[in-house]
Amino acid sequence: MSSPLHTLLIYLLTVIVTVTAKSTGKWTLLQSNIGITAMHMQLLPNDRVLIYDRTDFGASNISLPNGKCRKDRNDYVLKQDCTAHSIEFDIASNSFRPLMVQTDVWCSSASLMPDGTIVQTGGFNDGDHVVRVYKSCDECDWKEIKSGLINRRWYATNHLLPGGRQIIVGGRRQYNYEFYPRISSKQKAYTFPFLVQTNDPNLENNLYPFVFLNTDGNLFIFANNRAILFDYSRNKVIKTYPTIPGGDPRNYPSTGSAVLLPLRIVRGNVTVVEVLVCGGAPKGAFVNAQKGKFDGALKTCGRIRISDSKPKWVMETMPLARLMGDMLLLPNGDVLIINGGSAGSAGWEYGRNPVLHPVVYRPDSSLGRRFQIQTASTIPRMYHSTAILVRDGRVLVGGSNPHIYYNFTNVLYPTELRFEAFSPSYLDSQLASSRPKILPDSQTQFGYGNRVIIRFMVFGHVDPKSVYVTMVAPSFNTHSFSMNQRLLILEGGNTTKPIGQARYEVMVTTPPSCNVAPANYYLLFVVHREIPSEGIWVKIG
Incomplete structure (x- = not known):
């Protein structure tokens, strides 16, 4: 006959298994109207989110502050526009403020730089050669560099490189790549035959190519249905991968x-x-x-x-x-x-x-x-939708505008200005006791190959084998691709040991080189039984 304690343990285990199996996440509406549709999003290292849309569809649903107006004689719809096409969303206060972007950022690309600045490149019309820089603060706004790019960039992909520059690959009718910032004013773009080889002349099914930094310092580039490993410093293909089975474009x-x-x-x-x-x-x-x-x-x-x-x-x-x-x-x-x-x-x-x-x-x-x-969700998220991970473990979701202009009536999928959050199952309240909390005395700046102690709190018994530490690079998201996205599982998760009541520390080794983790800001998480802590911002390099 089972003892009362044995019965209680069986009951608790059953509850935990049931919760884990049935907790499939939940949705929360954050804002019913953020004024613009979220075509592009980037999380910044101060827990704010930079959001922007194209500028040439006419007025948005949010005004620029202090009577400002954007004057653009090249705009196809409004030569003078007093509405905003970019906002900064503050996660902590669930509030946002309008920003002023001057030239057209439609279908552009970007990378977060090691100093926490976002460098955004290209777009359409008068914005296709422009570089825009945004550094977050309470009063900050966009700064634009005319003719910052060598070639027109529209539907291109950016990636931060180990040396701190970004590479900008392709774009509509651009079978080449370039770097920003340039080493000299005489620097040219480099021809890239792979984009010619993967281009369907009628469809251009290789726009926004998937670009990832491999741990050997070369780039994995996937376009249409094929992929290569590419040495960008020598403009040389190192390896050609098999065509993806089925041959359909991606x-x-x-x-x-x-x-x-x-x-x-x-x-x-x-x-x-x-x-x-x-x-x-x-x-x-x-x-x-x-x-x-x-x-x-x-x-x-x-x-x-x-x-x-x-x-x-x-x-x-x-x-x-x-x-x-x-x-x-x-x-x-x-x-x-x-x-x-x-x-x-x-x-x-x-x-x-x-x-x-x-x-x-x-x-x-x-x-x-x-x-x-x-x-x-109850909200369709179709063409021009976005999603990003934020520090508390939620995913912010916005956008959806399959129309040339903002259109809210008599269409299948109206322009979407609602902003919501998806909370994965690890944020279920019934799992809260197993969720670690990183303590404030943990180290947040380090170099490569350093040993770092991370201290955290969690209730109940902790098995060192169930703890690991991850670092996530905040990505730039547009058109269903998150540029610069990478996650590292640090070495040393099984070194967890108690240091007090419900307090623990784990010693991990930071990434070995900038090929594995380019110098930048990252979100660091302690994960216990597959349940991550709230992240902390760390900087490596």
Whole structure:
């Protein structure tokens, strides 16, 4: 016969298992109207979010402050516009203020720089050669550098490099790349034949290419349905990867998404580097959508170990077909797939059938058991939607405007100005006792290969094997791709030891080099039983 204590333990274990199985996240509406639709988003190191949209669709729903007006004789709609097309959202106060961007930032790209400044590049019309800089403060605003770019950049991809500059790859009818800042005024753009080879002349299915910094310092670049490992310093292809099985395009306008899977540091090195590419639209979907035929989205993901000598794609099937979905690395190493539709293509009015349910992908689970459907939103997030991870572990979600102008009536998917947050299941209140809290005396600035002590609090018994520490680079998100996104699992998670009542410390070793973690701000999390703490901002380099 069981003792009362034994019965209680069985009951508690049953409750924990039940909560874990049924907690699939929840949605919270943060703002019913932020004034603009969130086409581009970047989390800043002061817990504010920079959001902006195109400038040439006419007036937005929020005025510029103090009677300011944007005067632009090149604008296609308004030569004088007294509304804002950019805002800064303060997470802590759930408030926002309008910003003034002068030239058109439509379908542009950006990187967060090591000093916490965002450097944004290109756009459309009079903005296609412009570099814009934003440094956050209570009164700060955009600063613009005319002719900051060598070539026109529209639908390009940016990535921060180990040396602190950013590379800007491709863009519409731009089969080349360049660097910012330039080393000299005479520096030219570099031709990039791979973008010619992967270009469909009628579709340009290689826009917003997926670019990731490999741990050897080279770039993994995926465009259309092919990928290479590229030495940008010598303009040389190091390796050509197999075409993704099926051969369907995954970049804009087919618009799948991709992530660099978590990088695990073992004995001072990263030996396994993997990329996951999911969703998109099949061949011909963009042309068919223009004719009123909306093909079903792709249901497949391709996973490839790019560090292997003979890498091969391993294909997996998502529970929900999806295009225009965003893929985000969560602090515990899971991947969240969110937003998008299940038919048609990216582009004006070309997407159909919103996918309201996010999906979590668990990279370390066995093949066939990696996906879990999450709680649905009530808001369709179609073309021009965005999503970013923030420090408290939530994902902020905004945008959706499949129209050339703001359009709220008599359309399938009205322009969306609502701003919401998705809380993954690890934020369920019934799991709060297992959630670590990082103590304020933990170190926040360090170099490469340093030993660092992180102190945290958690209630109940802690198994050192259930604790690990992650670092997440805040990404720039637009058009279903999060640029510069990477997550590192630091070495030393099993060194956890108690230092007082409900208090612990863990000694970890920071990333070994700037190839693994370019110098910048990161979010650091302590993860206990797959439940991450609230993050703290750290700076490496």
